[in-house]
Amino acid sequence: MTGEAATLELEQVSKQFGGLHAVDGVSFAVGEGERVGLLGPNGAGKTTLVNCVTGDHRPSGGRVILRGRPVQGLKPHQLFARGLARSYQVVNPFPSMTVLESTMIGALVHGRDVSQAEERAMEALRTLGLAHRANITMSQLNIVAIKEAELARIVASEPSVVFLDELLAGLRPTEVSHLLDVIEDICTAGRWTVVMIEHLIGAIVRFCGRILVMNEGKLLADGSPEEITKDARVIDAYLGSKWRNRA
Amino acid sequence: MKTRYWQALVGTALLALALPWAAYSETNAHTAALTAVWCLMAMGWNIISGFAGPLSLGQGAFFGLTAFSSTVLFDRLNLSPIFGIMIGVAASVVLAAAVGLITLRLSGLYFALATLTVPLILGVLTKYFGYYEISRPYVGESLRYLQFDSSLNYYLIAAILVAIGLALTAYLAGTRTGRYFVAIRENTRAAEASGVPTARYKLYAFLIGAAFSAIAGGLYSQLAFVFNPDDVYTPLVSVQALLIVLIGGPGTVLGPLIGALIVIPGGELMTQHFSQLPGLNNLAYAAVLLVVALFSHGGLYPLLEGGIGRLFGRRAAHIGPAVPNARTPASTADSRDSDATGSTDPRSDTGRDAAGRAESVTQGETR
Amino acid sequence: MVLIQALVNGLLIGAVWGVLGLGKQIVLGVIHFVNFAHGHLVLLGMYLTLFAWITTGADPFLLLPVVAIAMVILAFILDRLLVRRLIKLGERSQMIATIALALVIENAALLIAGPQPRTLQNSWSDKAVQLGGVYLNAGRLMGLAIAILAFVVTWWIITKTPLGVMIRATSQNRAAAQYMGIDIGRVYAYAFALSVALAGVVGSLYVVSTPVDPSTAWTFLILMFIVPVLGGLGSIAGTFLAGLIVGVLQLLSTTYFDIQLQDALVYGVFVLFLVVRPQGLFGRAADQRQVSV
Numbered sequence: 016m017t018g019e020a021a022t023l024e025l026e027q028v029s030k031q032f033g034g035l036h037a038v039d040g041v042s043f044a045v046g047e048g049e050r051v052g053l054l055g056p057n058g059a060g061k062t063t064l065v066n067c068v069t070g071d072h073r074p075s076g077g078r079v080i081l082r083g084r085p086v087q088g089l090k091p092h093q094l095f096a097r098g099l100a101r102s103y104q105v106v107n108p109f110p111s112m113t114v115l116e117s118t119m120i121g122a123l124v125h126g127r128d129v130s131q132a133e134e135r136a137m138e139a140l141r142t143l144g145l146a147h148r149a150n151i152t153m154s155q156l157n158i159v160a161i162k163e164a165e166l167a168r169i170v171a172s173e174p175s176v177v178f179l180d181e182l183l184a185g186l187r188p189t190e191v192s193h194l195l196d197v198i199e200d201i202c203t204a205g206r207w208t209v210v211m212i213e214h215l216i217g218a219i220v221r222f223c224g225r226i227l228v229m230n231e232g233k234l235l236a237d238g239s240p241e242e243i244t245k246d247a248r249v250i251d252a253y254l255g256s257k258w259r260n261r262a
Numbered sequence: 263m264k265t266r267y268w269q270a271l272v273g274t275a276l277l278a279l280a281l282p283w284a285a286y287s288e289t290n291a292h293t294a295a296l297t298a299v300w301c302l303m304a305m306g307w308n309i310i311s312g313f314a315g316p317l318s319l320g321q322g323a324f325f326g327l328t329a330f331s332s333t334v335l336f337d338r339l340n341l342s343p344i345f346g347i348m349i350g351v352a353a354s355v356v357l358a359a360a361v362g363l364i365t366l367r368l369s370g371l372y373f374a375l376a377t378l379t380v381p382l383i384l385g386v387l388t389k390y391f392g393y394y395e396i397s398r399p400y401v402g403e404s405l406r407y408l409q410f411d412s413s414l415n416y417y418l419i420a421a422i423l424v425a426i427g428l429a430l431t432a433y434l435a436g437t438r439t440g441r442y443f444v445a446i447r448e449n450t451r452a453a454e455a456s457g458v459p460t461a462r463y464k465l466y467a468f469l470i471g472a473a474f475s476a477i478a479g480g481l482y483s484q485l486a487f488v489f490n491p492d493d494v495y496t497p498l499v500s501v502q503a504l505l506i507v508l509i510g511g512p513g514t515v516l517g518p519l520i521g522a523l524i525v526i527p528g529g530e531l532m533t534q535h536f537s538q539l540p541g542l543n544n545l546a547y548a549a550v551l552l553v554v555a556l557f558s559h560g561g562l563y564p565l566l567e568g569g570i571g572r573l574f575g576r577r578a579a580h581i582g583p584a585v586p587n588a589r590t591p592a593s594t595a596d597s598r599d600s601d602a603t604g605s606t607d608p609r610s611d612t613g614r615d616a617a618g619r620a621e622s623v624t625q626g627e628t629r
Numbered sequence: 630m631v632l633i634q635a636l637v638n639g640l641l642i643g644a645v646w647g648v649l650g651l652g653k654q655i656v657l658g659v660i661h662f663v664n665f666a667h668g669h670l671v672l673l674g675m676y677l678t679l680f681a682w683i684t685t686g687a688d689p690f691l692l693l694p695v696v697a698i699a700m701v702i703l704a705f706i707l708d709r710l711l712v713r714r715l716i717k718l719g720e721r722s723q724m725i726a727t728i729a730l731a732l733v734i735e736n737a738a739l740l741i742a743g744p745q746p747r748t749l750q751n752s753w754s755d756k757a758v759q760l761g762g763v764y765l766n767a768g769r770l771m772g773l774a775i776a777i778l779a780f781v782v783t784w785w786i787i788t789k790t791p792l793g794v795m796i797r798a799t800s801q802n803r804a805a806a807q808y809m810g811i812d813i814g815r816v817y818a819y820a821f822a823l824s825v826a827l828a829g830v831v832g833s834l835y836v837v838s839t840p841v842d843p844s845t846a847w848t849f850l851i852l853m854f855i856v857p858v859l860g861g862l863g864s865i866a867g868t869f870l871a872g873l874i875v876g877v878l879q880l881l882s883t884t885y886f887d888i889q890l891q892d893a894l895v896y897g898v899f900v901l902f903l904v905v906r907p908q909g910l911f912g913r914a915a916d917q918r919q920v921s922v
């Protein structure tokens with residue numbers, strides 16, 4: 016971490032479901048414009064952690080600090096209005112809306128002027144190269160196109176911190192590399208701070224300057240991609256022995 | 263964007279076109295007035311359940327409350343029904359706020375059931391306090407007391423209100439509020455994650471819907487002459503509103519009017535022709551509904567829209583929900599209950615092919 | 630003594646509401662079919678029992694199996710004509726179509742039987758058993774026994790038979806059940822038939838002590854939703870308990886307040902329950918079911 020104040024800070028964030036500690040005292044800080052990858056085996060608590068930050072869950076304990084202000088317990092829409100956006104692991108579209116209408120919902124966070132929101136949304140679609148799909152109904156799109164349209168909704172809201180929860184999951188390799196290029200461009204252009212959850216280690220290593228590893232609700236490791244891929248604990252918990260041999 | 267205002271204009275034109283027919287006889291005028299009143303009622307349901315999504319089965323509560331206030335205040339305090347209706351609308355909005363704050367956070371079925379009980383509770387209480395079979399005092403032809411010898415006057419009043427309602431709905435649909443309503447209906451979770459304060463906007467929709475239904479109830483009691491709790495607080499009142507909108511096309515500006523134009527005169531016609539045999543008229547009505555439910559579950563409006571669109575050789579603007587039950591891979595992947603399509607792989611080949619085809623078709627259309 | 634009498638009568642009628650809720654539970658909690666006509670199927674059961682009794686003069690409780698079988702046959706016809714399509718079309722279509730079906734049944738009854746209330750006057754109606762100062766209507770007592778039997782049989786079908794295994798598997802994961810080679814269409818047909826048969830049983834039990842007219846069905850409308858939701862969707866024991874609670878609440882308010890307030894109290898408790906504990910008494914997962922419009 017650099018010396019300046021972090022954009023997003025988590026202090027001892029916990030989430031319990033009954034007796035299960037899905038997230039158990041996780042703390043880390045993300046700096047302005049930083050791209051952090053969040054790794055961990057299935058059930059490690061990654062998505063639960065994201066849900067606690069973005070307001071989908073109320074954390075059982077701990078604090079979430081966005082630009083110096085505690086925001087834990089706020090609703091998702093309130094956090095969205097403060098520039099914290101997320102994508103969902105499973106696509107989450109508005110089926111009967113057109114791509115443009117769907118994108119406008121994100122843009123409307125800036126004010127009630129609908130025509131202005133439409134311009135903003137169109138701009139976002141152009142940025143992503145989706146302008147030709149503006150008038151297609153979401154329910155007619157395939158899964159990749161829906162993911163792109165959902166990304167457009169986030170872009171149109173001009174967020175500062177973005178959580179990408181398995182955005183690339185289930186895509187073909189060519190689609191992954193295409194979408195990753197797109198994200199790379201908009202992150203740079205929009206100066207996003209990104210937390211990316213992904214199982215595709217290649218994508219994380221390529222995209223993120225820093226990697227966090229979770230296991231069983233706890234933060235296991237925090238470091239650069241090179242450090243992480245050599246960390247024995249991480250290799251044992253997650254990557255498996257094959258990686259250790261190769262490394 | 264402008265198609266919405268076109269719908270409002272078309273609707274107003276329909277209301278005007280019905281005028282000579284309504285003026286032809288008192289029976290026609292009565293039917294026309296009833297149609298307009300039920301259209302207003304249906305508009306209320308359309309706002310909350312057609313646009314914003316939560317399924318309200320309690321619109322009858324607001325309908326009944328205003329029917330009650332306009333009749334009872336007139337009978338007991340000699341207050342003009344105009345004020346009675348205003349008081350009823352205000353009371354309905356307050357009631358809607360109370361009910362909505364408690365129940366809108368419940369999910370689908372539970373909200374529907376909770377709202378279903380509201381008119382029933384009101385009905386029981388009304389009867390308990392001795393208010394039944396209250397007739398409107400007769401004062402002769404008087405605009406001040408909303409009393410006319412000819413139903414045509416009621417039609418005129420109701421039709422003007424419907425026209426205003428159409429314009430309001432069209433306006434609302436174009437605003438951020440309207441967009442947010444649709445977002446909530448389409449996917450509440452995604453709406454919340456996209457900055458829509460879903461709880462607040464659901465409440466707004468419920469309040470607006472309650473106001474529409476309340477006005478309808480006030481006018482209805484003027485037409486009915488008698489206030490009877492069993493007539494207005496029955497679940498059938500809410501069901502009637504729901505059927506009208508579902509037949510006309512939910513989530514569209516013109517849907518409630520089209521539905522009312524089919525359901526109400528149709529029902530009246532059957533009553534006139536089959537009145538010797540009690541039950542037969544409603545039997546035929548129900549049979550028609552059954553057929554509609556099985557073969558046109560998106561309502562008639564989308565069919566009309568599609569027809570008009572083809573007529574002018576362009577793609578009709580999409581406002582209302584597509585086929586409401588269309589199981590897209592996307593929409594089902596989100597649904598939390600694990601039903602048949604819910605857990606299928608959204609990337610299955612068929613889904614991909616269908617989507618790909620749809621995309622290429624629409625791209626080919628772009629000029 | 631008044632209190633005990635009210636409690637006992639409440640339990641007796643509550644057992645019938647339990648069966649009403651049970652039939653609804655199967656379509657709602659198991660095959661996810663929103664059936665607004667369930668109360669009208671009960672009405673049909675009432676009229677079937679009544680007419681069978683008028684024609685044969687046999688004891689209404691002996692006619693009950695006949696009514697149940699007739700209802701099962703009807704269920705298979707309805708399944709072919711309606712239910713099968715409606716499950717594919719989704720909840721909104723299910724709602725309109727079943728409301729329409731309800732109106733069809735009600736008006737057919739009006740057309741055939743007329744609007745006047747009809748009573749099944751039989752040997753059970755006036756007989757009462759006295760038990761330590763508490764009077765038990767013999768018809769209602771018999772009703773309780775049959776209600777319990779209906780519960781046991783349903784519980785046995787759901788938990789012990791191969792059909793029950795298929796029904797439970799389908800209710801938990803439709804797709805997985807399909808992959809396992811379960812014929813979903815047949816499972817639905819049987820589950821719906823079971824539900825309709827239970828509606829017939831309720832009709833038979835209810836008509837013994839209560840006059841019937843075509844509008845009677847609407848008194849079931851709320852109760853049939855309240856009981857399964859109160860009991861917890863998917864829970865058989867919870868449904869029975871919820872039925873008893875509703876019956877006792879009704880009788881308590883009738884005894885201590887006013888007969889007119891009887892339903893208001895039940896609805897009030899129901900709404901309170903929805904807000905405080907929407908998963909019901911024995912419900913596991915709360916908001917698992919979504920009715921979308």
